[in-house]
Amino acid sequence: GRIYADPAKRLELYFRPKDPYCHPVCANRFPTSTVLLKVKRRTKKKKQLDAEEQIQPEVQFEMEILGTVTTVYKFQGMSDFQYLAMHSGPDGKQTSMYDKVLMLKPEKEEFFNRELPLYIPPPIFSRLDTPVDYFYRPDIQHREGYNNPQVSGENLIGLSRARRPHNAIFVNFDDEEIPTKPLDAAVQTWKKMCTNPVDKKVEEELRKLFEVRPVWSRNAVKANISVHPDKLKLLLPYLAYYMLTGPWRSLWVRFGYDPRKHPEAKIYQVLDFRIRCGMKYGYAPNDMPVKAKRSTYNYSLPITVKKQVSHTVSVHDLKQGLGTSGASGAKKPASSRYKLKESIYIFREGALPPYRQMFYQLCDLNVESLQKIIRRNDGTESECTERDGWCLPKTSDDLRDTMSLMIKQIIRSTRPALFSNTTSSEDGKEQLAYESGEDEDDEEEEEEDFKPSDGSENEMETEILDYV
Numbered sequence: 022g023r024i025y026a027d028p029a030k031r032l033e034l035y036f037r038p039k040d041p042y043c044h045p046v047c048a049n050r051f052p053t054s055t056v057l058l059k060v061k062r063r064t065k066k067k068k069q070l071d072a073e074e075q076i077q078p079e080v081q082f083e084m085e086i087l088g089t090v091t092t093v094y095k096f097q098g099m100s101d102f103q104y105l106a107m108h109s110g111p112d113g114k115q116t117s118m119y120d121k122v123l124m125l126k127p128e129k130e131e132f133f134n135r136e137l138p139l140y141i142p143p144p145i146f147s148r149l150d151t152p153v154d155y156f157y158r159p160d161i162q163h164r165e166g167y168n169n170p171q172v173s174g175e176n177l178i179g180l181s182r183a184r185r186p187h188n189a190i191f192v193n194f195d196d197e198e199i200p201t202k203p204l205d206a207a208v209q210t211w212k213k214m215c216t217n218p219v220d221k222k223v224e225e226e227l228r229k230l231f232e233v234r235p236v237w238s239r240n241a242v243k244a245n246i247s248v249h250p251d252k253l254k255l256l257l258p259y260l261a262y263y264m265l266t267g268p269w270r271s272l273w274v275r276f277g278y279d280p281r282k283h284p285e286a287k288i289y290q291v292l293d294f295r296i297r298c299g300m301k302y303g304y305a306p307n308d309m310p311v312k313a314k315r316s317t318y319n320y321s322l323p324i325t326v327k328k329q330v331s332h333t334v335s336v337h338d339l340k341q342g343l344g345t346s347g348a349s350g351a352k353k354p355a356s357s358r359y360k361l362k363e364s365i366y367i368f369r370e371g372a373l374p375p376y377r378q379m380f381y382q383l384c385d386l387n388v389e390s391l392q393k394i395i396r397r398n399d400g401t402e403s404e405c406t407e408r409d410g411w412c413l414p415k416t417s418d419d420l421r422d423t424m425s426l427m428i429k430q431i432i433r434s435t436r437p438a439l440f441s442n443t444t445s446s447e448d449g450k451e452q453l454a455y456e457s458g459e460d461e462d463d464e465e466e467e468e469e470d471f472k473p474s475d476g477s478e479n480e481m482e483t484e485i486l487d488y489v
Contacts, residue, residue: 025092028050030050031047031048031049031050031094032047032048032050032094033045033046033047033048034046034047034048034096036100040119041123042103042104042105042106042142043103044100044101044102044103044104044146045101046096046098046099046100046101046150047096047098047150048094048095048096048097049094049095049097049098050092050093050094051092051093051094051095052091052092053090053091053092053093054089054090054091055089055090055093056086056087056088056089056090057086057087057088057089057090058084058085058086058087059084059085059086059087060082060083060084060085061082061083061084062080062081062082063080063081063082063083064078064079064080064081065078065079065080065081066078066079097151098150098151099150099151099152101146101147101150102146102147104142104143104146105117106118106119106122106123106140106142108138108140118137118138118140121135121137122137122140188203188204188206188207188210188258189207189257189258189262189263190203190204190258190262190263191262191263191265192262192263192264192265192274193264193265193266193267194264194265194266194267194268194269194270194281194407195266195407199262199274199277199278199279200262200276200277201276201277202276202277203258203259203260203276204258207255207258207259208259210255210259211224211255211256211259214252214255215252215255215256220252223246223247223248223252223256224256224259224260226245226246227242227246227248227256227257227260228260230242230245230246231260231261231275234289234384235274235275235278235280235286235289236269236272236273236274236275236278236280236286236289236382237261237272237273238271238272238273238291238366238380238382239253239257239273240361240365240366240380241365241366241382241385242257242273243359243360243361243365244360244361244362244363244365244366244367245360246360247357247358247359247360248359249359250359257273260275260276261273261274261275261276262274262276266407267281267407267410268280268290268291268405268406268407268408268409268410268411268412269286269289269290269291269410270291271291271380272289272291272382280405280410281405282405284402284405284411286410286411287383287395287402287410287411287412288382288383288384288395289382289383289384290382290383290410290411290412291380291381291382291383292380292381292382292383292386292417292420292421293378293380293417294368294374294378294379294380294381294420294421294424295377295378295379296374296377296378296425296428297425298377362375366381366382366385367381367385367387368381368385368386368387368388368391368424369387369388370387370388370427371431372431373428373431373432374428383395383412383420386420386424388427390423391420391423391424394416394419394420394423395412395416395420397413397416398411398412398413
């Protein structure tokens with residue numbers, strides 16, 4: 022029943038049901054329109070009159086239709102490898118270990134302290150249970166006189182494909198100089214790959230964004246311009262450099278602009294904000310209608326139906342315009358097909374962030390009380406530090422405390438039962454214990470069904486992986 026209720030699951034069959042190390046074979050789910058029949062076979066013997074005469078029994082069939090069948094499961098895959106809990110002795114004799122490794126009843130301490138051979142069965146053998154054709158490449162026909170190159174550490178094939186160079190310039194906070202123009206390779210790549218009118222329009226739109234505001238996050242750009250993600254990877258290094266460390270880390274800065282020399286760049290600094298959850302705050306992770314961005318629960322094993330394979334973007338696709346559009350994207354106009362919602366980079370009062378960890382620029386905290394905290398030293402900024410930038414020390418902490426209080430009040434209004442026993446302080450506001458936004462959550466958080474916003478790519482600190 023549990024498998025049938027979830028159309029993404031496959032039906033498992035275990036040949037040795039009592040063996041926890043038995044690998045199942047899986048059946049795929051198919052729709053059908055058939056009937057279920059109940060057939061009775063009745064045999065009536067005739068009386069024998071003559072001893073020599075052979076009497077054929079009279080057989081009757083009765084059929085009754087019980088109902089219709091709408092779903093069937095078919096076992097089309099091959100059986101997986103099987104791993105038995107056995108140990109090979111020095112004489113080659115196999116000894117069963119099931120009585121030693123399986124705990125069938127409550128055991129005393131001696132059971133766990135026994136000396137046993139190491140037995141760690143693999144969690145999975147095969148990723149596929151159906152045979153696939155392996156298309157071998159034909160042997161390369163070299164010209165006469167060709168010699169294989171010398172093998173060295175530089176030309177050995179690695180375990181994974183080398184990342185494509187996107188020619189971005191990375192800058193650390195303590196670097197003395199900042200770049201004033203892109204790398205030649207970045208210019209050539211953009212000019213070569215993006216030649217149609219749509220690309221030119223996107224380039225102009227991004228130029229205007231950087232004229233209005235010299236520092237942008239990639240998600241903020243995505244919320245303001247409709248551009249295919251693969252094209253944005255080529256366009257950003259053409260117009261801006263990437264800050265690796267400091268108060269503008271993970272942000273793209275217009276070429277020639279050094280935020281460390283301009284106090285007005287304070288409003289473009291980044292705030293790493295994480296929604297606080299735990300019993301000391303009055304609500305657990307699962308009480309929040311906000312998704313975690315990543316989860317190990319998404320890992321797909323062969324017992325689940327294969328995911329739909331997304332179309333790979335080719336060079337031809339990129340040259341044709343915005344690239345490929347999915348079934349859902351095809352319905353949207355080109356002007357908004359790839360746009361993210363503004364909640365992916367703007368914080369507003371009364372609205373929950375789309376994810377539990379967000380990277381906001383200070384100017385995108387659209388709440389007056391938060392802007393007052395940021396503007397406390399307007400006009401008197403004297404030094405730009407790696408931790409606080411042009412802000413007063415502890416500004417980020419004060420912002421996180423205030424934002425956490427606002428989010429707690431939102432959750433209180435949507436789920437008042439969670440806070441029925443919470444006591445308030447004299448001014449009517451909850452005082453939250455300080456928790457640094459740079460502390461990682463200790464436990465994995467399970468994902469909920471609630472999805473408040475599009476755009477799951479908010480891990481801006483891992484954005485660097487797209488460019489190296």
